[in-house]
Amino acid sequence: MPRVLVSDKLSPTAVQIFKDRGVEVDYLPDLGKDKEKLLEVIGQYDGLAIRSATKVTEKLIAAATNLKVVGRAGIGVDNVDIPAASRRGIIVMNTPFGNSITTAEHAVAMMFAVARQIPEANASTHAGKWEKNRFMGVEITGKTLGVIGCGNIGSIVAQRGVGLKMHVVAFDPFLSDDRAIELGIEKVELEELFARADFITLHTPLTDKTRNIINKDAITKMKKGVRIINCARGGLIVEADLIEGLKSGKVAGAGIDVFEVEPATESPLFNMENVVCTPHLGASTDEAQENVALQVAEQMSDYLVKGAVTNAINMPSISAEEAPRLKPFVKLAEVLGAFVGQVTEEPIKEVEVLFDGATAGMNTRALISATLAGLIRPQVADVNMVSAPIMVKERGIVLSEVKRDKSGVFDGYIKLTVKTDKRVRSIAGTVFSDHKPRFIQIKGINMDAEVGRHMLYMANKDVPGIIGVIGSICAKHGINIANFSLGRDNAGGNAIAMLYLDEAFPEEVRAELEGHEFIGSAKPLQFDVEEV
Numbered sequence: 001m002p003r004v005l006v007s008d009k010l011s012p013t014a015v016q017i018f019k020d021r022g023v024e025v026d027y028l029p030d031l032g033k034d035k036e037k038l039l040e041v042i043g044q045y046d047g048l049a050i051r052s053a054t055k056v057t058e059k060l061i062a063a064a065t066n067l068k069v070v071g072r073a074g075i076g077v078d079n080v081d082i083p084a085a086s087r088r089g090i091i092v093m094n095t096p097f098g099n100s101i102t103t104a105e106h107a108v109a110m111m112f113a114v115a116r117q118i119p120e121a122n123a124s125t126h127a128g129k130w131e132k133n134r135f136m137g138v139e140i141t142g143k144t145l146g147v148i149g150c151g152n153i154g155s156i157v158a159q160r161g162v163g164l165k166m167h168v169v170a171f172d173p174f175l176s177d178d179r180a181i182e183l184g185i186e187k188v189e190l191e192e193l194f195a196r197a198d199f200i201t202l203h204t205p206l207t208d209k210t211r212n213i214i215n216k217d218a219i220t221k222m223k224k225g226v227r228i229i230n231c232a233r234g235g236l237i238v239e240a241d242l243i244e245g246l247k248s249g250k251v252a253g254a255g256i257d258v259f260e261v262e263p264a265t266e267s268p269l270f271n272m273e274n275v276v277c278t279p280h281l282g283a284s285t286d287e288a289q290e291n292v293a294l295q296v297a298e299q300m301s302d303y304l305v306k307g308a309v310t311n312a313i314n315m316p317s318i319s320a321e322e323a324p325r326l327k328p329f330v331k332l333a334e335v336l337g338a339f340v341g342q343v344t345e346e347p348i349k350e351v352e353v354l355f356d357g358a359t360a361g362m363n364t365r366a367l368i369s370a371t372l373a374g375l376i377r378p379q380v381a382d383v384n385m386v387s388a389p390i391m392v393k394e395r396g397i398v399l400s401e402v403k404r405d406k407s408g409v410f411d412g413y414i415k416l417t418v419k420t421d422k423r424v425r426s427i428a429g430t431v432f433s434d435h436k437p438r439f440i441q442i443k444g445i446n447m448d449a450e451v452g453r454h455m456l457y458m459a460n461k462d463v464p465g466i467i468g469v470i471g472s473i474c475a476k477h478g479i480n481i482a483n484f485s486l487g488r489d490n491a492g493g494n495a496i497a498m499l500y501l502d503e504a505f506p507e508e509v510r511a512e513l514e515g516h517e518f519i520g521s522a523k524p525l526q527f528d529v530e531e532v
């Protein structure tokens with residue numbers, strides 16, 4: 001039974017879902033903050049469910065020898081070292097929509113809190129001061145709201161802004177004109193947003209492009225009295241520059257939910273006049289936490305139990321419905337890759353995966369990942385569908401995909417062609433109604449070879465008696481042949497043989513076969529398939 005660790009605070013719903021779906025679960029919500037303890041135990045788990053407190057570092061990943069999936073109950077995955085996870089073949093998934101409304105509402109709440117100084121007025125009133133003349137706010141109606149990053153959360157904030165009778169301008173390089181019209185907002189460049197906005201709200205991920213997007217230079221371009229809200233990520237704002245802007249009066253107020261360093265237990269922003277701070281509470285509502293907990297537990301269980309992949313950052317999606325149908329083709333793709341990977345000794349330069357007929361309509365991204373995993377596994381043992389595409393890219397191998405309509409007798413097949421400096425190799429295969437993979441063409445020669453765990457691939461001359469030679473050598477060494485498939489380009493020409501054996505072909509017997517005048521090469525192969 002797969003085992004999952006929940007190392008941050010998650011709704012109990014998640015624990016129940018894991019259990020209901022056949023996953024053993026340890027709920028240790030404070031463990032995420034205890035790096036050393038987490039390092040000690042992580043090796044025991046197949047899955048790790050987190051929020052933002054647990055830092056999934058390269059070091060943790062190295063210790064996570066059984067880990068297959070990290071599930072982020074929330075949106076931001078900047079606390080996970082994705083390249084390190086991908087290299088180790090660990091899927092990283094998030095729940096991209098579960099807390100969007102809640103976070104958008106927090107941004108709007110921050111806007112009101114800053115516009116009317118509600119937290120300070122509240123503290124003062126609780127202190128019995130009745131400072132009615134101290135707190136003078138501004139109206140939101142008719143003001144310009146500048147939304148930086150108009151994705152899931154930004155567009156909800158934009159809609160709320162429109163509902164509040166604000167004029168909404170947005171900067172997002174991926175915002176289409178049609179979407180802006182649909183939202184009832186104006187699409188502008190960043191400089192224009194800075195120049196026009198009375199309130200600026202940030203909703204981008206933290207990337208190399210967005211880091212420090214609000215800095216001294218940006219603040220200089222803003223209107224005097226601008227109010228800035230950040231419910232996205234610390235690091236988008238240079239806090240020191242914001243403080244300077246607040247002190248100079250250029251910035252009239254700020255609502256900050258996320259900080260450069262978290263947990264933020266001390267900051268020069270604290271206790272500043274009209275700076276409203278919350279401890280990364282954007283996603284903290286009953287509804288959002290229920291959503292993300294349920295989603296992450298379902299997604300992780302579906303992956304660990306059924307092989308379905310949803311909302312993965314580093315792997316193509318495979319729905320729970322398509323997973324069983326795709327499974328035999330994933331195996332086929334893997335064994336095609338594994339064949340070429342085992343017979344190719346020189347560096348691979350180019351890989352082409354062709355999908356013919358029915359296979360062209362399948363999840364070809366997933367099938368390519370499986371092909372690549374099979375292809376490079378002979379060189380890199382610890383590789384899977386997540387890590388293979390990255391490794392192939394790192395090795396500078398050029399990858400291409402071709403899809404075409406049914407062109408032969410099979411409803412569909414996959415053909416893998418690999419180029420090296422010395423040669424071009426190709427192999428095609430399909431899945432029969434027994435859900436098992438078959439090799440149907442090697443080097444352009446048609447055949448029908450069942451794929452077994454232990455096989456022997458031979459290139460020979462098409463001459464009489466060759467089957468007898470192979471049979472007698474195998475018999476002499478007690479090697480039982482389960483299945484023997486042959487193909488040739490023309491009578492008396494080049495032939496290939498695929499032997500399906502009951503056990504591994506001994507390396508020392510290979511020379512005996514290759515010593516025969518009509519046998520060019522004999523290569524023992526292994527495939528990760530179930531025995532018939």
Ligand SMILES: NC(=O)c1ccc[n+]([C@@H]2O[C@H](COP(=O)([O-])OP(=O)(O)OC[C@H]3O[C@@H](n4cnc5c(N)ncnc54)[C@H](O)[C@@H]3O)[C@@H](O)[C@H]2O)c1
Nearest residue numbers: 076103149150151152153172174203204205231232282283
């Ligand atoms: N405070 C919280 O608790 C909380 C909760 C949820 C999400 N978040 C954070 O909110 C942010 C937004 O989340 P989302 O779900 O809306 O993400 P999203 O991916 O749906 O939207 C992000 C948008 O930013 C845009 N973008 C990317 N680079 C940009 C750039 N250089 N300039 C302008 N726009 C750019 C993208 O095109 C996209 O439309 C993320 O950083 C996420 O981690 C915070």
Ligand SMILES: O=C(O)[C@H](O)COP(=O)(O)O
Nearest residue numbers: 051052053074075076283
């Ligand atoms: O990216 C997110 O989903 C938010 O930052 C929420 O983080 P949290 O789950 O730690 O509240």
